[in-house]
Amino acid sequence: MSIFNKIITAIRGGATEVGEAIVDTQAIRILDQELRDSKKALGDAKTSLTAIMAEKTGVDRKVKELNAKIKEHEGYAIQAMDKGDESLALDVANKIAEFEHELTIQQGILDGYDSKVTTLKKMIRQTERNIQAMDREISVVKTTEKVQKANELASAKFSGSNSALNSATDSLERIKARQQQREDQSAAAMELESEENGDDLQARLKNAGIVDSGSSGSSVLDRLKKQKENS
Amino acid sequence: MSNAKLEQLMSDLSNARLSDGTQLSIEMFDGEDSVACIKVEDREEFPIYMTADEGQILCITYLFGEDQVVPQKRAEMADNMLQMNVVIPLSAFSKIGDQYIMFGALSPKSSIDELLHEIELLSDNVLEAIEAMSDYLQEG
Numbered sequence: 001m002s003i004f005n006k007i008i009t010a011i012r013g014g015a016t017e018v019g020e021a022i023v024d025t026q027a028i029r030i031l032d033q034e035l036r037d038s039k040k041a042l043g044d045a046k047t048s049l050t051a052i053m054a055e056k057t058g059v060d061r062k063v064k065e066l067n068a069k070i071k072e073h074e075g076y077a078i079q080a081m082d083k084g085d086e087s088l089a090l091d092v093a094n095k096i097a098e099f100e101h102e103l104t105i106q107q108g109i110l111d112g113y114d115s116k117v118t119t120l121k122k123m124i125r126q127t128e129r130n131i132q133a134m135d136r137e138i139s140v141v142k143t144t145e146k147v148q149k150a151n152e153l154a155s156a157k158f159s160g161s162n163s164a165l166n167s168a169t170d171s172l173e174r175i176k177a178r179q180q181q182r183e184d185q186s187a188a189a190m191e192l193e194s195e196e197n198g199d200d201l202q203a204r205l206k207n208a209g210i211v212d213s214g215s216s217g218s219s220v221l222d223r224l225k226k227q228k229e230n231s
Numbered sequence: 232m233s234n235a236k237l238e239q240l241m242s243d244l245s246n247a248r249l250s251d252g253t254q255l256s257i258e259m260f261d262g263e264d265s266v267a268c269i270k271v272e273d274r275e276e277f278p279i280y281m282t283a284d285e286g287q288i289l290c291i292t293y294l295f296g297e298d299q300v301v302p303q304k305r306a307e308m309a310d311n312m313l314q315m316n317v318v319i320p321l322s323a324f325s326k327i328g329d330q331y332i333m334f335g336a337l338s339p340k341s342s343i344d345e346l347l348h349e350i351e352l353l354s355d356n357v358l359e360a361i362e363a364m365s366d367y368l369q370e371g
Contacts, residue, residue, distance in 0.1 A: 136286040143265075143282045147291050148327050150266040150280050168295035169368050171276035172361045178273050 028141060035134045042127045049120045056113035063110055066103040070096055234264045236339065237283040241267050243343040249351045271354045279350060288337040290349055292357045297329040299368050308367035315363070321349055322356040333357050 073096045080089035205211040241257050248254055253272045260268040260280065269279040269290075280291045300308060312324040312331075322335045333356060335349045361368075 139284050139286055140289075143284065143289055144327055146263070146266050147280045147282065147289075148330075150260045150268065151293050151330070153260065167299055167368070168361045169365050169370075172358060172365070175274050175276060175358065182273070 028138065031134065031138050031141075035131065035138065038127060038131050038134065042124065042131060045120060045124050045127065049117065049124065052113060052116055052120065056110065056117065059106055059110045059113060062106050063103065066099050066106060070099045070103065073099065237265070237267055237281070240281065240283055240288070240343075240346065244269070244346065244350075247343065247347055249347060249354075253351075255350070269350060271350070274354055274358070277354070277357050279353060283339060285339060288339055288341060288346065289334060290337075290353050291327075291332050291334040292353060293327075294324075294331045294333055294357065294361060294364070295368060296331070300331075301367055301369055304367040308364060311364070311367075315360075319356055319360070321352045324360070333360055 073092050077089050077092040077096065080086075080092055202211065238259075241259065244255060244257050249271070255272070256270045258268055260266040265282060267281040269281055271277075271279070277292050277294075280289075282289045282291075316323045322333050325332050325334055333353065335353050337346060337349055341349075
């Protein structure tokens, strides 16, 4: 079963009844245990990799020694032939054949170790990736659980009841109304400000004699008299 | 480690404001110091829960409970949510237990500006989402 599937099982397990904890703590414990097992397996794999590499180094050394010995004896055989000692040369050649036989065996062991090391390294990389993925997923599930608890706490604090029961659309309406109120307030404030500025301007214009300083009884009477004369 | 990370984020956020000057209030939410609660000024109805660990920073907001959904329209709503997921900037729909949520996830290496951007968008997206889903929700 993939990690994702396990997590879905873990989450679904607890979510069968409304209001119940979402995470099946038992399932999480199992995942935690699997994670610990994987980590242990990883440790073991690393230990055996170390051991195999040590053994491989030993075989490696033997192979090198054999190669050196073969080269050395080939020199001896040539020297014996140069001296015309055919039987000595044959003895040396037999020795070389022995070394070569041993070399074939040791080289085979060495190749075996090489492929073992490659496999182990691959396995370790895979396990490490799995552990990382599991770590991440478990942490998300646990986080979700904490957030769920936090929301329940918040609901209790917020309204003395479960805020899940408070309608989301009502909340949205409240927020919008507040926003509208703020906008109205700032619009009103701006209007007020401009009015104040306007009043101020009028006063300054009057003081400067540019705008008529306002109608009075006598000025109205003057105007009416003029109208009468013209008519 | 994650708690230290969360505390650091909280202290960075406490002096920050959103791009339009909106204030945030932040408090550690639970006794385990693992969940922070962020409230955007004037939108206190939809608090944002933030958690942080080695893997990611998560910001989650609860939208509404299953009980608020008109049962006959549930499948259509779920379908709509899935389709909208790609289109909504940075946030996605999801569900915890019987609660529909909207969330955003960030790399733990994100800067405080990136986190603020996330919070701002999530807060906007939540209001948009509820508006968009209101046809599927029960009246009142």
